[in-house]
Amino acid sequence: MLDIEAARQIIEGEVAVVAGNPSRVRESGCAACHVLFTIKDRMNLSEADAADLLTEVLLQRPELNDRFIEMVEDIHMKQRMMGVTFAIKTREAKDRYLGSQFKNALDEILGDAATHGVELAMRRLVLASIALQVAQNLGIDYHAATEELYYYMRKNDEATHREIMQLVSSLLERGRARK
Numbered sequence: 001m002l003d004i005e006a007a008r009q010i011i012e013g014e015v016a017v018v019a020g021n022p023s024r025v026r027e028s029g030c031a032a033c034h035v036l037f038t039i040k041d042r043m044n045l046s047e048a049d050a051a052d053l054l055t056e057v058l059l060q061r062p063e064l065n066d067r068f069i070e071m072v073e074d075i076h077m078k079q080r081m082m083g084v085t086f087a088i089k090t091r092e093a094k095d096r097y098l099g100s101q102f103k104n105a106l107d108e109i110l111g112d113a114a115t116h117g118v119e120l121a122m123r124r125l126v127l128a129s130i131a132l133q134v135a136q137n138l139g140i141d142y143h144a145a146t147e148e149l150y151y152y153m154r155k156n157d158e159a160t161h162r163e164i165m166q167l168v169s170s171l172l173e174r175g176r177a178r179k
Contacts, residue, residue, distance in 0.1 A: 003043065004053065004056060004057060004060070006043060007039055007043065007050075007053040007054065007056075007057050008057045008060075008061065008064070010035075010038055010039050010042055010043070011035055011039065011054065011057055011058070011064060011068065012064060012067075014034065014035045014038050015035065015064070015067050015068050015071050018031060018034065018035070018071050018075070019067070019070070019071045019074065022074070022075050022079055025075060030076075030143045031071055031072045031075040031076060031143075031147075032068075032072050032143065032146075032147045033143070035054065035068070036050055036051055036054055037050070039053055039054060055150075055154065058154055059154050059157060062155070065151060065154055065155070068147075068151075069147060069148065069151040072143075072144055072147040072148075073144065073148075076140065076141050076143055076144035076147075109121050109124070109125065112124055118172065119165075119168055119169075119172070122168040122171060122172065123164055123165070123168055126164055126167060126168060127146075127149065127164070130149055131145045131146040131149045132145070134148060134149055
């Protein structure tokens with residue numbers, strides 16, 4: 001059984017430390033991922049178990065959820081001007097990077113479908129699409145948009161889960177009907 005109280009203490013501690021000293025998060029690292037991997041490392045968990053614990057604690061503690069998202073917003077939206085390092089690369093270097101990311105994304109989606117089922121892979125694609133739309137509309141980076149989306153989803157857990165699963169079911173049904 002996962003220790004929710006220990007995870008809560010780690011999350012509270014890291015949110016406070018990072019809010020006070022943003023340099024704790026690597027230069028181009030993700031603030032949310034920093035907290036996630038701190039849980040993973042300190043509690044000797046898999047990444048998936050650490051992510052589940054993080055979500056569970058933030059669902060149970062709305063005030064901590066608010067502080068967590070404030071930390072993410074401060075680092076990703078207020079303190080950083082991300083994308084500059086990519087912009088100054090040569091076209092060839094950019095293309096190599098994009099090609100690698102393209103192949104990795106396809107492999108991850110296929111891996112999710114094989115390991116967890118098509119529904120989970122579709123859910124991931126839907127959430128990625130929504131997060132991307134939020135990032136584009138707000139002019140923020142994707143990590144920050146994803147955390148904002150998860151924050152909203154934690155606050156509206158049952159409704160958002162139901163709506164996403166209805167969409168996934170509808171998409172899969174339409175795909176089957178076309179065959």
